[in-house]
Amino acid sequence: MLKYEPQAIDVMFQALADPTRRQMVERLAQGPLSVSVLAEPFAMSLPAIVQHLKVLEDSGLVRSQKVGRVRTCSVEPAALQTVERWISDRRLTWERRLDRLGLYLDSLPDDPSEGNQP
Amino acid sequence: MLKYEPQAIDVMFQALADPTRRQMVERLAQGPLSVSVLAEPFAMSLPAIVQHLKVLEDSGLVRSQKVGRVRTCSVEPAALQTVERWISDRRLTWERRLDRLGLYLDSLPDDPSEGNQP
Numbered sequence: 262m263l264k265y266e267p268q269a270i271d272v273m274f275q276a277l278a279d280p281t282r283r284q285m286v287e288r289l290a291q292g293p294l295s296v297s298v299l300a301e302p303f304a305m306s307l308p309a310i311v312q313h314l315k316v317l318e319d320s321g322l323v324r325s326q327k328v329g330r331v332r333t334c335s336v337e338p339a340a341l342q343t344v345e346r347w348i349s350d351r352r353l354t355w356e357r358r359l360d361r362l363g364l365y366l367d368s369l370p371d372d373p374s375e376g377n378q379p
Numbered sequence: 380m381l382k383y384e385p386q387a388i389d390v391m392f393q394a395l396a397d398p399t400r401r402q403m404v405e406r407l408a409q410g411p412l413s414v415s416v417l418a419e420p421f422a423m424s425l426p427a428i429v430q431h432l433k434v435l436e437d438s439g440l441v442r443s444q445k446v447g448r449v450r451t452c453s454v455e456p457a458a459l460q461t462v463e464r465w466i467s468d469r470r471l472t473w474e475r476r477l478d479r480l481g482l483y484l485d486s487l488p489d490d491p492s493e494g495n496q497p
Contacts (some may be wrong), residue, residue, distance in 0.1 A: 272396075279389065283388070287469060336469070341466050341473075345470060348459050358410055
């Protein structure tokens with residue numbers, strides 16, 4: 262598995278913070294596409310699309326390859342997984358903490374004031 | 380489960396694109412902390428910390444509560460899960476596509492030129 266530096270993760274989160282770029286990743290998750298087909302549903306100029314694509318490629322989330330005159334783009338699942346794992350690790354840390362807290366609370370007597378009652 | 384608008388997801392990705400803010404989420408995943416304890420390991424002014432905290436709170440990833448003079452911060456696991464799920468859904472779409480491609484390739488004869496051989 263590829264290792265990514267914190268700076269690389271900054272750039273990945275940054276790349277995914279734009280709705281157009283998230284839609285591009287969404288389309289590419291369904292399979293590789295040429296730049297022109299990828300651009301079709303977006304109401305923006307081709308240079309604007311290419312600029313968004315460059316941000317995605319620079320982040321490592323998307324890669325592209327030119328064969329003849331056609332550039333084909335695809336997602337990089339290892340990069341998606343890096344971002345996903347960063348978040349899930351934090352969420353799991355939080356959930357384990359809640360579980361430990363639950364075990365501790367279960368270990369307490371039902372009514373801590375019981376000992377003082379006659 | 381809370382539903383988040385695309386714009387809210389923009390802001391969450393944006394909030395996580397900064398290494399200091401990710402470290403803050405990392406610390407808070409281990410349990411709620413007061414602002415001053417949260418700030419301890421960072422070599423920056425308290426106003427700078429408060430500014431980062433505001434970005435995290437505005438995104439919904441962190442919430443805080445003031446009791447007396449102490450403001451205590453904690454992570455919001457549902458918000459973390461929203462970001463995580465957005466990515467895992469895309470990754471799973473991609474993996475299912477690879478699986479279908481694998482099944483299709485398995486269904487082909489081992490050597491497509493076989494039929495032409497004597």
